[in-house]
Each structure stands twice: as structure tokens, then as C-alpha cells.
Amino acid sequence: MFQALRIRDFRWLWTGGVISSLGSWLLILAVPAHIYAVTGSLARTGLTLAAAYLPLLLLGPVAGALADRWDRRRLMITASLAQAAAVATMLAALSPGRYWIFYAALAAESSGSVLFAPAIQARTPAIVGTGTMLTSANSLNALRDGVVRLVGGPLGGILLAVIGIRALICADVFSYLAGAGASLMTAKVAGDQHGRADGVRGVGRDLLAGLAILVRSPAARALLPVTVIFLAANASLSAVLIPFGIQRLGGSRPTGFLLAALGVGFLLGAPALRLLLDRWPARSLLAATLTASAAAYWLLWHASSLATALPAAVLVGLSGSMSLVIPLATVQRIIPNAALGRIGAVFLTGEAGATLAGAITGPLLAQSLGMTGLAAVASLATLAAAALAFGLIPAAPQDGRPHRPGPSHRRRPGGTAGGQRDMVQP
Numbered sequence: 001m002f003q004a005l006r007i008r009d010f011r012w013l014w015t016g017g018v019i020s021s022l023g024s025w026l027l028i029l030a031v032p033a034h035i036y037a038v039t040g041s042l043a044r045t046g047l048t049l050a051a052a053y054l055p056l057l058l059l060g061p062v063a064g065a066l067a068d069r070w071d072r073r074r075l076m077i078t079a080s081l082a083q084a085a086a087v088a089t090m091l092a093a094l095s096p097g098r099y100w101i102f103y104a105a106l107a108a109e110s111s112g113s114v115l116f117a118p119a120i121q122a123r124t125p126a127i128v129g130t131g132t133m134l135t136s137a138n139s140l141n142a143l144r145d146g147v148v149r150l151v152g153g154p155l156g157g158i159l160l161a162v163i164g165i166r167a168l169i170c171a172d173v174f175s176y177l178a179g180a181g182a183s184l185m186t187a188k189v190a191g192d193q194h195g196r197a198d199g200v201r202g203v204g205r206d207l208l209a210g211l212a213i214l215v216r217s218p219a220a221r222a223l224l225p226v227t228v229i230f231l232a233a234n235a236s237l238s239a240v241l242i243p244f245g246i247q248r249l250g251g252s253r254p255t256g257f258l259l260a261a262l263g264v265g266f267l268l269g270a271p272a273l274r275l276l277l278d279r280w281p282a283r284s285l286l287a288a289t290l291t292a293s294a295a296a297y298w299l300l301w302h303a304s305s306l307a308t309a310l311p312a313a314v315l316v317g318l319s320g321s322m323s324l325v326i327p328l329a330t331v332q333r334i335i336p337n338a339a340l341g342r343i344g345a346v347f348l349t350g351e352a353g354a355t356l357a358g359a360i361t362g363p364l365l366a367q368s369l370g371m372t373g374l375a376a377v378a379s380l381a382t383l384a385a386a387a388l389a390f391g392l393i394p395a396a397p398q399d400g401r402p403h404r405p406g407p408s409h410r411r412r413p414g415g416t417a418g419g420q421r422d423m424v425q426p
Helices: 008-039 042-069 072-094 100-128 132-162 165-184 199-216 218-238 241-249 252-276 282-301 306-334 337-392
Strands: none
Touching (some): 008 241, 008 252, 042 199, 042 218, 072 165, 132 165, 132 252, 132 306, 199 337, 218 306, 241 252, 241 306, 252 306
């Protein structure tokens, strides 16, 4: 699982991602908890997720075209610096009556994310190759997410109570600056190119060409609706997770432990991915993990105590992390690197739309159907996604099974790896 860390540039990207993700996770609990404490409204609390995903929905396709046209390394550095500035504006939201500034700051931070995400998704296989090193890189990213969730959840809850939200905002600003520094330390690879000068028409042509590539790929074409359904269901529950923890489990500290349990699940997902991703057909593995996610949602939202909620949360994290990585790893493997930014952005836009819809409808359904009613709806939707995954995704190796690494995947001098065959990451 640790193979990809032998590559210098991936080590920098991975380390920068650890720091940046940890800073963001300190605020995952703090911002919704602060808004809930100020407003007492489930809907306004859920809007924090909506504010974070609206820019992804609006800017996603253009960001993918820019990631395929511009210097990806420079784009990642600029995006991280912009995110640091956006988070810093949250300090102005702490005065009474100014909680709405959080929404604007989250939207601005997300605008940086929408530029960063397709660039790093396309840059990763250009650095590590598209063979077993890519599986290692994706497993390490899942491991990172698990560790950060494990530490960031309870740490954010404790620090929110001890030192307050102001210090957590400053920590997140620093984390984005560290992420920009890590990207700066990486070397240029294929895809880190100068911008083209054909303007808006050129971007439009690139978008149409990327859409044609997506339509021609049966696996990518099937994975998109499966991912959208799963993330809509997941977002509807995520939007009420903090209020659920505070109301049902008894406060911000138990909610922090709930987030930590999700992190444990993500942590367990990393070795599971490394073991299974190169051995099972994508459609079978994805259908299995989505089915497990549906069961885990039902168990978690029917829990009445921390003792019963924590095991269910571990299962949510384990199955959910695998359900997120499998489609993206499959796309990284079947899409040419030159188009990877655009295809990744199509998925990013679909995911953003699904998450936005879930973030808005989740609290409304929770208020009308109750928490358990919402969980039933989300579980059924996730089961439908599992059925679609098994029915629509081709079983052929070129549509989700690993390509055997050849000479083009050997490491190049300077810490990069070649091998930009058709493949993609989460």
C-alpha cells in the first residue's frame, strides 16, 4: 500500500494533502455547530454544505477544461492560496448577526477546490503511472482521509469547546498555505503545460471533446449516474449528521467521536482497497460496497446511543470510502491523461449537483419524515445505485480492471513516473 510514497513528487502531494485536509476537518464540525448554536435551525445548518458545493456545480466543467489547458502545478498552487484567503474571511463572521459570511467564505473556498480537484486528479496518474502504483496512491489517499477523520473529528470538537472557532479558522488558513508549499516543491510533469491562447471558443471545443470521450466509454458513462445517486443519498444524511449527533448523542464531543468512527472506517477502507481493487471487477466491488453503505445508513440513524452509533459509523466510513474511490480509480484507468481534467470535472460537477440537492432536501425530509424516515429514503436510493452499478458497468478488464504495468510505468529520474495510458483517479 505504501509503494507510491517511493516517488518524491507523490510524497509531497500526499503530505500537503494530509496537512490541508486536517486543517479543513477541524472546521467540519466547528462551522455547522457554530451556525446551529447561533440560529438553532436545521435548514440553515444544512446550507453550509450547500454553500460549499454550489461553486462546484457552477464552475466544474470549466475548471476541468482549464486543468487540461493550463499548467496544472501552477493551478494547484494558486487555488490553495485562494482557499487560504477565503477561510481567513471567516474571522469576520464571528461578530453577532454575521453568520451569513460563513456561507460566502465557504463558497469562495469551494471555488478554489473546484480548480484544485481536477488538476490533482489528472496530475496523480501522470506522476505515479497507471499500474499498481496508482492503486497504491489511491489507497494511501483513502488512508490519509481515514487518519484525518479519525484525528480531526474529535480534535475539532474538543478544540471548539476549549479554544473556540477563531483558532480553528487560523489553523485551516495555515494548512492551505502548507498545501501550496507542498505543490510548489513538486517537479513539472506531462500535463503541466502553458495555457493555450484560443480563448473561450477553445474552452468550448475542449468541453465538447471531453463530453464525446465520456459518451464513448461505457464504464465512465455508467459510473456517472451511479455516483450521483450515491452522493445525493449520502449528502442528505451528511447535512443532518451534526444535528443528529448533538440531539441524539448528547453534544459536540460525542459528535466528534462519531466523526472519528467514520474516520476509522475510512482508515480500514485503505487496506481493503489495496487488497480488492486490483482483484475484483469494478462493477461487483462497487455493487457490494454500495449495498453495505445502504445497510450502514439504516443502522446509524436508528442508533440511540454512542455505543450503537460508533460501529455503524465505522461501516459507513469503510463502505463509503470504497464506494468513492472505485469509480474514480476506474475513470483514471480508462480515460487518456490529456482529457482527464475534463472528465474528472464532469464527475465533479455531477457530484456537486447531487451533494447540493442532498444538502437541501435532507434537512427538509428530516423535518417532515424524521431522522429515521430520511435514513430509509437514503438507504433505498443507495440500494438502487448498487443495482445500477452491477447492471450497467461492463465487466471487461479495460472498463475497470487494472492494466498490467509495462515499461512505460517505470519511474523516471526526478521522482516522476511515466505511463499516461487511459486511466483516472478519485
